[in-house]
Amino acid sequence: MIAPLLPTYARADLAFERGEGAWLVGTDGKRYLDFAGGVAVSALGHAHPKLVAAITEQAAKVWHVSNLFRIPEAERLAERLVAASFADTVFFANSGAEAMECAIKMARKYHAVSGKPEKYRMVAFEGAFHGRTLATLAAAGIQKYLEGFGPRLEGFDHVPYGDLAAVKKAITPETGAIIVEPIQGEGGVRVPQAGFLKALRELCDDKGLLLVLDEVQTGIGRTGKFFAYEWAGIEPDILAAAKGLGGGFPIGACLAKAEAAKGMTAGTHGSTFGGNPLATTVAGAVLDVVLEKGFLDRVARTGLLFKQRLAEIKDRHPAVIAEVRGEGLLLGLRAVVPVGDLVAACRAEGLLTAPAGENVARLLPPLIISETEVGEAMTRLDAACAKIEATLAAQARGAAE
Numbered sequence: 001m002i003a004p005l006l007p008t009y010a011r012a013d014l015a016f017e018r019g020e021g022a023w024l025v026g027t028d029g030k031r032y033l034d035f036a037g038g039v040a041v042s043a044l045g046h047a048h049p050k051l052v053a054a055i056t057e058q059a060a061k062v063w064h065v066s067n068l069f070r071i072p073e074a075e076r077l078a079e080r081l082v083a084a085s086f087a088d089t090v091f092f093a094n095s096g097a098e099a100m101e102c103a104i105k106m107a108r109k110y111h112a113v114s115g116k117p118e119k120y121r122m123v124a125f126e127g128a129f130h131g132r133t134l135a136t137l138a139a140a141g142i143q144k145y146l147e148g149f150g151p152r153l154e155g156f157d158h159v160p161y162g163d164l165a166a167v168k169k170a171i172t173p174e175t176g177a178i179i180v181e182p183i184q185g186e187g188g189v190r191v192p193q194a195g196f197l198k199a200l201r202e203l204c205d206d207k208g209l210l211l212v213l214d215e216v217q218t219g220i221g222r223t224g225k226f227f228a229y230e231w232a233g234i235e236p237d238i239l240a241a242a243k244g245l246g247g248g249f250p251i252g253a254c255l256a257k258a259e260a261a262k263g264m265t266a267g268t269h270g271s272t273f274g275g276n277p278l279a280t281t282v283a284g285a286v287l288d289v290v291l292e293k294g295f296l297d298r299v300a301r302t303g304l305l306f307k308q309r310l311a312e313i314k315d316r317h318p319a320v321i322a323e324v325r326g327e328g329l330l331l332g333l334r335a336v337v338p339v340g341d342l343v344a345a346c347r348a349e350g351l352l353t354a355p356a357g358e359n360v361a362r363l364l365p366p367l368i369i370s371e372t373e374v375g376e377a378m379t380r381l382d383a384a385c386a387k388i389e390a391t392l393a394a395q396a397r398g399a400a401e
C-alpha cells in the first residue's frame with residue numbers, strides 16, 4: 001500500500017506546529033533551533049513580523065491575476081533585483097529548478113538568435129545540483145537521480161568541480177555556456193579554490209560563452225553578500241535564484257544581462273503562477289530586510305564567528321567531525337561517523353540540520369540569527385557530539401569483550 005503522500009522522501013518522524021525566528025515548536029511540544037532553515041529557504045526565520053504583515057495585507061487585496069496582465073508588484077521586485085545586482089532583466093518562476101530551466105533555455109536561445117544554434121552544449125560540474133526537472137537533472141548529471149527516467153536531455157558535459165584544465169578540455173565549438181554553483185550546496189558545501197569563478201569568467205569571455213550561475217542556494221544574502229559572485233569580483237551573464245528569495249513563499253527568479261536575454265521575446269517562455277502579486281510582494285518584503293544597510297555585513301560577521309566556534313567543536317570532537325566548510329551562513333560539517341547519525345544526534349538535542357553530499361551536515365540558520373542563538377546551537381552540537389562519542393566508546397568496549 002502506498003501512502004497518500006507520495007513517498008519520495010525519507011522524512012524524519014517529526015512535525016511542527018509553529019515557529020518564531022530561529023525556533024520551531026514540534027507537535028511533540030519540544031523547541032527546536034532551526035538550522036536546517038527549510039534548506040536555506042527560511043532566510044528571515046519563521047513568522048517574521050514584516051513578512052507576516054506583507055502577506056496578510058496583500059492576501060486581502062489580490063493573490064493572482066496571471067501574466068496576461070501587468071503585475072506592478074513583480075515589476076517593482078524586478079527593478080529592485082536589477083538595482084541590487086549585475087542584471088538588467090528578471091523572469092519570475094516558482095522554484096529553483098524552474099529558475100534554472102529558464103537560465104538553460106535562455107543560454108541556448110542566445111546562441112540561436114546570434115546565428116550559432118550549434119552552441120547548445122554546456123559545461124557543468126560533477127557534484128552539482130540544479131533541481132529535479134528533467135533538464136536540470138541532466139544539467140547536474142547525477143546518475144542516481146536520472147536512473148529510470150528515460151533518455152536524458154542532451155547537451156551537458158561534466159567535469160570535476162574546481163578543475164579549470166578539465167573545463168578547458170571540455171569546451172568544443174558546440175559549447176555555449178558554463179553552468180556553475182559558486183559553492184556546491186547539496187553536493188556537500190563544496191567551496192572551490194579562490195579564483196575559480198574569476199577564471200571561468202575569463203574563459204567565457206575568451207571563448208564567447210555565457211557564464212550561468214546557479215545561486216539558488218548561495219543567493220539572497222546566504223554567504224554574506226547579496227549574491228556569492230560578488231566575493232569573486234565578477235559578474236555572470238545569467239543567474240538563477242530562489243530558495244531565500246521568498247523567505248518560505250515559493251518563488252524563483254532568473255536574472256540576466258540584456259545581451260544574454262536578447263532571444264527571450266514575447267511567447268518564448270512563460271509560467272502561469274510565476275511572479276504573481278502574492279509571491280512578489282512577499283519577496284519584496286524579504287528584500288526590504290536583506291538589503292537594509294548593514295544587514296549583509298552582519299550576516300558575514302555572524303558567519304565568521306559561527307565558523308570559528310564550529311572549528312573549536314571539531315577540535316574537541318575529532319572522532320565525530322572531520323572538517324568545517326562554507327562561507328557566511330552556508331556552513332557544513334563533514335562527519336567522520338555516518339552523517340545521518342550526526343543529524344539524528346543533533347535533532348535529539350533540539351538542533352535541526354540538513355544533510356548534504358560528501359557526508360556533510362549543513363547548518364543553514366536564518367540570516368537574522370543572533371550570537372546568543374549561535375552559542376545555543378554550539379551547546380547542543382557539543383552535547384550531540386559527546387553522545388555519539390559515548391556510543392562509539394560503548395561499541396568499542398563491546399567489541400573488545
Ligand SMILES: *Cc1c(COP(=O)(O)O)cnc(C)c1O
Pocket residue numbers: 094095096097098100129130131132181185186214215216217218242243
Ligand atoms: C535547491 C536547489 C535547486 C532546486 O531548487 P527547487 O526549488 O527545489 O527546484 C537548484 N539549484 C541549487 C543550487 C539548489 O540548491
